[in-house]
Amino acid sequence: MTPLLEIRDIRIEGRSDEDWHPIINGVDLTLGRGEVLGLIGESGAGKSTLGLAAMGYVRDGVRISGGSVVFDGIDLMTASAEEKRSLLGRRIAYVAQSAAASFNPAHKLIDQHVEAPVRHGVQDRSESVEDAIELYAKLRLPDPDQIGFRYPHQVSGGQLQRAMTAMAMSCRPDLIIFDEPTTALDVTTQIEVLAAIRDIVDQFGTSAIYITHDLAVVAQMADRIKVLLRGDEVETAPTREMLEHPREDYTKSLWAVRGFHRPEKPAPGPDSVPILSVEGVTAAYGEQVVLEDVSFDIHPGRTVAVVGESGSGKSTTARVITGLLPPRGGAVKFEGETLPAGYRKRSKDQLRQIQMIYQMADTALNPRQSIAQIIGRPVRFYSGLGGRRLRARVDELLEQIELDPATYRDRLPGELSGGQKQRVGIARALAAEPRLIICDEVTSALDQLVAEGILKLLARLQDELGLSYMFITHDLATVKAIADEVVVMKEGRVIEQGAKTAMFTPPHHPYTDLLLSSVPEMDPDWLDRLLAERGVEALGEAATGKM
Amino acid sequence: MSIWLWIIAALAAIATLAWVGLWAARRLSGNAPRFRDMSYGVAFGYALALAAIAGGVWLWMKPGAVYFRWAVMGFAICAVAAFVFRLAGRHLGPERLKRQFRKMPLTAAFGILVIILYAVVAIFAAWIAPHGQEAVLGAANVVPGGDPAMGGDPAFPLGTDRIGRDILSRLIYGAQNTVGLAFATTLLAFFLGGALGLLAAVVGGWLDQVLSRGVDVLMAIPSLIFALLLLTIASVWADGARGLMTLYMVLIIAVIDSTRVFRLARSVGIGIVVMDYVEAAKLRGEGMGHLVFREILPNAMAPLLAEFGLRFCFVFLTIASLSFLGVGIQPPLADWGTMVRDLAQFINFAAFAPMVALAPLLPALAIAVLTVGVNFVVDWMLHRSSGLKS
Numbered sequence: 001m002t003p004l005l006e007i008r009d010i011r012i013e014g015r016s017d018e019d020w021h022p023i024i025n026g027v028d029l030t031l032g033r034g035e036v037l038g039l040i041g042e043s044g045a046g047k048s049t050l051g052l053a054a055m056g057y058v059r060d061g062v063r064i065s066g067g068s069v070v071f072d073g074i075d076l077m078t079a080s081a082e083e084k085r086s087l088l089g090r091r092i093a094y095v096a097q098s099a100a101a102s103f104n105p106a107h108k109l110i111d112q113h114v115e116a117p118v119r120h121g122v123q124d125r126s127e128s129v130e131d132a133i134e135l136y137a138k139l140r141l142p143d144p145d146q147i148g149f150r151y152p153h154q155v156s157g158g159q160l161q162r163a164m165t166a167m168a169m170s171c172r173p174d175l176i177i178f179d180e181p182t183t184a185l186d187v188t189t190q191i192e193v194l195a196a197i198r199d200i201v202d203q204f205g206t207s208a209i210y211i212t213h214d215l216a217v218v219a220q221m222a223d224r225i226k227v228l229l230r231g232d233e234v235e236t237a238p239t240r241e242m243l244e245h246p247r248e249d250y251t252k253s254l255w256a257v258r259g260f261h262r263p264e265k266p267a268p269g270p271d272s273v274p275i276l277s278v279e280g281v282t283a284a285y286g287e288q289v290v291l292e293d294v295s296f297d298i299h300p301g302r303t304v305a306v307v308g309e310s311g312s313g314k315s316t317t318a319r320v321i322t323g324l325l326p327p328r329g330g331a332v333k334f335e336g337e338t339l340p341a342g343y344r345k346r347s348k349d350q351l352r353q354i355q356m357i358y359q360m361a362d363t364a365l366n367p368r369q370s371i372a373q374i375i376g377r378p379v380r381f382y383s384g385l386g387g388r389r390l391r392a393r394v395d396e397l398l399e400q401i402e403l404d405p406a407t408y409r410d411r412l413p414g415e416l417s418g419g420q421k422q423r424v425g426i427a428r429a430l431a432a433e434p435r436l437i438i439c440d441e442v443t444s445a446l447d448q449l450v451a452e453g454i455l456k457l458l459a460r461l462q463d464e465l466g467l468s469y470m471f472i473t474h475d476l477a478t479v480k481a482i483a484d485e486v487v488v489m490k491e492g493r494v495i496e497q498g499a500k501t502a503m504f505t506p507p508h509h510p511y512t513d514l515l516l517s518s519v520p521e522m523d524p525d526w527l528d529r530l531l532a533e534r535g536v537e538a539l540g541e542a543a544t545g546k547m
Numbered sequence: 548m549s550i551w552l553w554i555i556a557a558l559a560a561i562a563t564l565a566w567v568g569l570w571a572a573r574r575l576s577g578n579a580p581r582f583r584d585m586s587y588g589v590a591f592g593y594a595l596a597l598a599a600i601a602g603g604v605w606l607w608m609k610p611g612a613v614y615f616r617w618a619v620m621g622f623a624i625c626a627v628a629a630f631v632f633r634l635a636g637r638h639l640g641p642e643r644l645k646r647q648f649r650k651m652p653l654t655a656a657f658g659i660l661v662i663i664l665y666a667v668v669a670i671f672a673a674w675i676a677p678h679g680q681e682a683v684l685g686a687a688n689v690v691p692g693g694d695p696a697m698g699g700d701p702a703f704p705l706g707t708d709r710i711g712r713d714i715l716s717r718l719i720y721g722a723q724n725t726v727g728l729a730f731a732t733t734l735l736a737f738f739l740g741g742a743l744g745l746l747a748a749v750v751g752g753w754l755d756q757v758l759s760r761g762v763d764v765l766m767a768i769p770s771l772i773f774a775l776l777l778l779t780i781a782s783v784w785a786d787g788a789r790g791l792m793t794l795y796m797v798l799i800i801a802v803i804d805s806t807r808v809f810r811l812a813r814s815v816g817i818g819i820v821v822m823d824y825v826e827a828a829k830l831r832g833e834g835m836g837h838l839v840f841r842e843i844l845p846n847a848m849a850p851l852l853a854e855f856g857l858r859f860c861f862v863f864l865t866i867a868s869l870s871f872l873g874v875g876i877q878p879p880l881a882d883w884g885t886m887v888r889d890l891a892q893f894i895n896f897a898a899f900a901p902m903v904a905l906a907p908l909l910p911a912l913a914i915a916v917l918t919v920g921v922n923f924v925v926d927w928m929l930h931r932s933s934g935l936k937s
Contacts, residue, residue, distance in 0.1 A: 081584040322830050343830055351832045364823040368845035378831055428827070 002073070004174055004207050005031040005054060010067035012049055012058065012231075023049050023062065024231045031175070034205040038222030038239070040212060040254070042447040043418065045228040047211045051177045054209060055092050056084055072174065089116040093168035097180040099160035103152040110148030113167045122171050135166040138203075139196045158189035162196050169200060176201070178210045182217060186309045186474060187518040194220055194520075195531060213447050215254060216520030219243060220527040227251050239524050253449065255522070260452050260481045262459050264500050268299040273336055275300045275468050276321065276354075276436055281330035283320050290316050291492045293330070298436065301462065303469040305483035305500075307476065307515065313492040314472045318438050321470070322354060334436075352382050355429035359441035361421030365413040371398070371424055372409045378431040397427045401457060419450035426457065430465075438470045443478055455482050476519045480504065488512050557598070565594035613901040629657035655927035661920030669722040678713040680720035680881040687711040691909070692902045699902070706906055708889055714906060717881035718913060724882050725870075726917065729863035732797045732804070736862065737855060740805030744812025745839045745847065748820050759813070762806045770803050771868065778874045789877050796875060800865055804858060811854050815847045822846075849929060856925030860918040867914060883910035 007029040013020040024046045031037050031054075039047045052058060056069055056076030069076040071092065076084065093116075096102040103112060114128040123131060129148070136144035139162040152160060161181055168176050181197065182190040198221055201208050210221045218225055218239075225242045227234040227250070235248050246252045268274075274297035283291040291313050298304045306314045319325040321332050323343030332339045334353060340346050358364035365374055376394045379385055385393055395405035401423040413421055422442060429437050439458070443451035459482060461467060473479060479486060479500070487497040488511065496509040508516065517530060569590040572582045606612050607619065633656035636648035648656070668675060678684060684707060690698040691706040691714065699706065705714040747755040765773075781795035819825060820843065828842050867884030869875030876882040890907035897904035 078580070080580070324826070324830070343832075346832075348832050351830060356827065356830065358823040358827070360823065364827065366824040366842055366846065368848075369841075377828075381831055381833070432831070 003030045004033045004035075004072055005029070006068075006070045007050075007054060008068045008070075010050070010053055010069065011065045012046070012053060013063055013065050014049075015061045015063075020063070020065070022231055024053070026067065027228070027231070027233050029054070029226065031207050031209065033174070033207055035224065036201060036208045036210055036222050038210045038212065038218035038225040039228060040215060040218050040225060041228035041234075042213065042449060044230065046231045047213075047228055048179055050228070051179055051209055051211045052094075054175070054177060055088060055094065057088075086120070089173075090120040090122065090171045091173050092175045092177070093171070093173040095161075095164050095168050095176060095178045095181050097183055099164040099181075100152065100157060102164065103160060105152050108149055108151055109155070109163050109167075113148060113163075113170055116167070117170050120171060128170065132166065132170065135169055135200075136163070138200055139163075139166050140192070141166075156189075158185050158193055161185065161193050165193075165197055165200065169204065169206075172204060172206075174207060176206055176208045178208060178212075180212050183212065183214070187476070187520075188309060188514060190217075190520070191518050191527070191530070194527060197221070198527070214520065215448070216522050216526075219522055219524045220520060227254070243522060243524065260455060262482055265302055265484050267499060268302065272299050274298055274333075275335055276470070277333040277336075278317065278321065279331050279333065281317070281320055281327045281332065283316060283325055283327040285325075289328075289492065291320065291327070294489075294492070294494055295330075296487050296494065296497055298468050298470055300435070300468055301466050302484045303462065303471055303482055304485045304487060305471040305473060305479040306487045306489060307473060307479055308489035309474060309515075311491075312489040314474075314489055315440055316492075317489070318356070318440055318470070318472060321438065322356060348382065352432045353435045354438065355432050355434040355436075356438045356440065357422075357425050357429050357442050359445055361418060361425050361445070362413075364425050365421055365428075367413050370410050370412060371403075371416075374413070374424060375427045375431050378428060382432055393431075397431055400430065400461065401427045403427075417450075418446055419453060422446060422450075422454055423457065426454075426461070430461065434467070436468045436470065438472070440472045441474070442471075444473065444475055451478070458482065476516060488515065561594045561598050562591060564597070565591040568594060614897075625657060626653065629653050629660055632656050632660045652927060654923040658920040658923030658927070661916055662924065665722055665726055665917055665920075668719055669726050672719045672723040676713075676716040676719040678716040680712070680717050681879040682713070682716070683711050684713060685711060690900075690903050691905045694902075697902055705909060708886075708906070714886075714890075714909065717886060718883070718909060720881040721883045721886060721910060721913070724876055724880055725863065725866060725884065725914075728793065728797060728876070729859060729866055732801045732862045732866070733855065733859045735797065735801035736804040736858065737808055737851070739801060740808025740810075741812045741844075741851060742839070743805075744809040745816045745843055746835070747809070747813050748816025749835065749838055749843065755813075758809070762809050765803065765806045766810075771865065774799055774803055774865065774869060775872065775874060778869065782874065789880075792877060796866070796869065800862055800869075804862055804865075808851075808854060808858065811850060812847065815850050816843055819843050819846050853925050853929045856921045856928075859921055863914065863918070883914050886910040 007027065009026045009028060010024055011022065011026055012024040014023045027046075027050060029037070029050070039050065041047050049058070049062065053064060053069060054071075056071075056079065058064055064077065067077075071087065074083065074087070076087075079087075103109065110129060110132055113132045114123075114125055117123040117128040117131070118125055122128075132148055133144050136147055141147050141159055141162055147155065147159070147163070155163065165176075165181070178197065182193050185193060194217065200206075208221075210218060212218050212221075222239050224236060224238050226236040227242075227248070229250055234250050235242075235246070237247070242251070243255070246255055276298040277295075278297075279295050281291055281294045282289065294313070294317055296304065296306075306317060308314050316325065320327050323339065323341065323346055326341035332341075334350065339350060343351065369377075372391075372394050375397050376390055379393050379397075380390055383393075394409065398405040398408060403420060403423060408416070408420070413424065416424065425442075442458075443454055446454065455478065458469065462469065469482075471478070471483060483500045485498065486500055486503040488495045488503075488509070490511050495511050496503070503512065504516070506513075517533075520526060565587065569582065569585065569587065572585075576582050603619075606615050630653060633648055633651060633653065636651075636656070637645055639645075684703070686700060686703070686707055687709055688711075689700045689703050689707040691704070692699045693701045693704045695701070703713050703715070705718070707713055708717070743758055747758045777799045778796060781799065782792060785791040785795055825838065825842050828838055833842075866875050867882070867887070870882045870884035871888040873888075875884060878885060887907050887910050890910075893903050893906045894908075895904075
């Protein structure tokens with residue numbers, strides 16, 4: 001049987017500053033009918049570009065400079081615009097990373113859903129609407145009869161992502177390209193979307209290319225995995241073989257990422273004064289109460305991880321501690337001393353003691369200031385250093401975060417990679433010589449290899465400087481790696497808290513259990529097992545029963 | 548009615564041309580992808596462009612179309628001048644400047660050339676101009692061109708006005724007065740509007756409300772009429788002192804125009820204030836000055852600069868129109884707006900004596916060229932600053 005999609009020696013170039021530089025250097029890709037191929041690699045590896053090229057499409061400022069793309073006997077490189085139009089949406093569909101950004105907010109879901117089938121003449125509008133409702137039911141969207149008649153903003157992120165998958169399925173395509181469809185979702189939502197996608201792909205025998213940087217996710221979804229590194233193929237192998245016996249060093253290093261583990265530090269003595277105590281804090285935005293009676297302590301030199309889904313109040317807690325959001329009730333104490341509620345009333349020294357590192361390094365660093373200015377400002381502001389001594393201190397800080405001062409001192413944030421930007425964010429916090437650093441999802445926007453580097457750096461700095469961390473995250477793998485204590489939050493309340501080892505050993509609070517079990521594991525059978533455990537019948541069967 | 552028939556017939560002819568041309572191109576090129584994937588709309592556009600060029604050539608041949616020929620020649624001269632200027636920039640001067648010129652589009656080079664020329668003329672007006680701006684020289688109403696047979700005089704290449712002042716000299720001094728005042732006014736408007744707008748964005752709350760509602764009130768009144776009203780009041784205060792009158796005009800236009808700058812600065816500022824780096828600076832305990840001028844202003848620069856270019860042109864046109872109405876720059880100071888008004892009657896001669904009608908068109912052209920030049924430069928700066936982000 002001929003493969004459905006065959007890409008031979010494809011070369012893709014991108015344009016910057018009048019020059020063309022390579023993005024993909026001669027990659028081959030073969031996809032059989034009904035097969036799911038996982039494409040993984042760091043950001044910048046060319047995964048998305050290759051995925052789009054499989055549709056014969058490139059983004060603006062990018063061109064295909066060589067090679068061939070043959071879809072079911074049709075050469076997409078030489079096909080006319082008219083021929084391509086008859087394929088895209090009809091036989092090849094695309095599911096983008098952010099469904100929220102990909103749906104047109106001005107139209108109802110159903111109107112966007114029926115567009116492709118009606119335009120391609122597969123179904124008329126009423127048939128297509130009926131079919132959409134059926135697909136929504138198969139993807140286990142709540143209230144399938146009505147949900148399509150809502151606007152995108154009236155539907156949650158995970159539901160939108162499933163609606164988008166339904167839309168891609170509307171013409172029963174032969175090939176779907178999934179570009180990181182679950183990256184922006186919470187772990188608990190991710191499971192539902194993964195299960196839905198996998199079952200519907202199975203059921204219709206659709207071929208798929210699944211692009212992601214999350215190895216555990218790809219292990220659940222793909223029959224075969226292809227690893228990309230800076231536009232080159234590293235290796236391709238069936239999923240189980242790849243997981244058990246990776247051949248190349250790079251693949252092994254990817255696999256080893258989740259191996260970073262820091263032993264829990266011994267519990268603090270009974271007379272240890274916590275560096276920070278949050279005592280019965282209640283906070284609200286206007287009428288909306290977002291935190292209720294939140295209490296926990298952070299002891300010197302320890303890492304407290306605050307975990308929970310988005311909307312659980314993790315970041316709001318950080319805003320209360322830093323004084324951006326004065327609480328309605330309760331108090332924040334620093335070394336036993338109550339801090340003024342608003343940051344404007346705090347002294348310079350109180351402000352200096354607590355520093356923050358942000359999730360998005362892009363918005364956390366002023367794009368118009370050089371690295372030396374960004375790091376130098378807090379040094380000058382708090383210690384009054386200037387001239388040569390300021391420069392020496394900036395260089396010392398750059399060395400602490402493992403960036404070469406001579407190379408990076410005068411660069412702008414835009415000229416750094418994501419991981420390097422995050423390191424500069426750490427250096428800016430260190431520059432104030434704080435006792436406590438609040439890390440707000442510092443690794444969730446980074447690739448796993450880079451994230452591991454950041455975690456190791458933070459751990460080293462803690463050992464060297466005796467820092468305390470409040471580590472806000474939704475990623476339990478990160479918690480396992482770095483935390484000493486864990487605080488689980490849900491809907492503005494602390495559900496459970498305690499030492500890490502105790503928290504990861506059953507019995508748990510049911511919510512903690514749900515969170516823990518939702519973290520994908522590197523085992524291809526994990527999703528099946530989990531669904532079986534949770535008593536969810538396979539979606540395909542449920543849907544068939546309904547038909 | 549027949550004009551409509553003509554237009555419909557011409558469109559039909561172009562449509563046919565596009566269809567035939569597309570079909571022929573596909574046949575002749577052996578269905579090359581370029582023509583195969585070209586839509587009919589694009590082909591129609593090409594046909595329309597072809598028709599426009601043909602129309603241009605026909606107009607050029609017509610004996611009466613003097614202004615069209617001048618416009619085409621002027622355009623060609625500007626293009627060549629810009630090209631030569633860019634070429635010079637690419638091979639002369641320090642390396643950093645050369646690199647800038649290498650990436651520069653022709654439009655931006657033209658804009659920079661225009662700005663440099665105007666600046667030089669404005670600064671050295673007293674040395675360049677052959678006569679004083681107020682000097683009344685013997686002959687009145689000398690026709691531009693300097694050809695005695697046509698009523699010109701070689702001593703006054705651009706002719707003289709109704710009371711016998713040299714138009715060339717007045718144009719040169721006009722650059723000093725009009726452009727200089729417009730620049731000062733725009734700077735003032737930006738300082739006022741920009742600072743208050745960013746402040747409103749950072750502080751928010753009641754200060755934002757007070758400033759924004761105040762601006763709303765000012766913006767609700769049509770700006771030209773408002774300026775006229777205020778200038779009438781100011782002229783009583785100035786009590787005939789010319790310098791004071793000009794100062795009042797600058798202040799009034801600056802305040803009225805600063806409302807637009809305020810709106811822009813505030814909305815851009817609000818987008819930046821929510822960024823984490825501003826939060827980090829706030830939590831560091833930084834003062835308002837640092838927040839506004841170090842953290843926010845550099846990031847608001849691109850849209851503000853673009854607005855500066857536009858605003859400069861508007862201020863400039865406002866001054867010209869106020870002068871045209873008689874309340875702006877006071878005679879005998881030369882100013883382009885006043886010159887257009889004084890010479891406006893000659894436009895009636897355009898049909899049979901193009902040279903005579905040139906007199907009011909020259910100051911108008913001076914205004915137009917500067918406006919276009921400034922906007923070209925601003926476009927380019929915007930393009931560069933947005934390119935840096937990606």
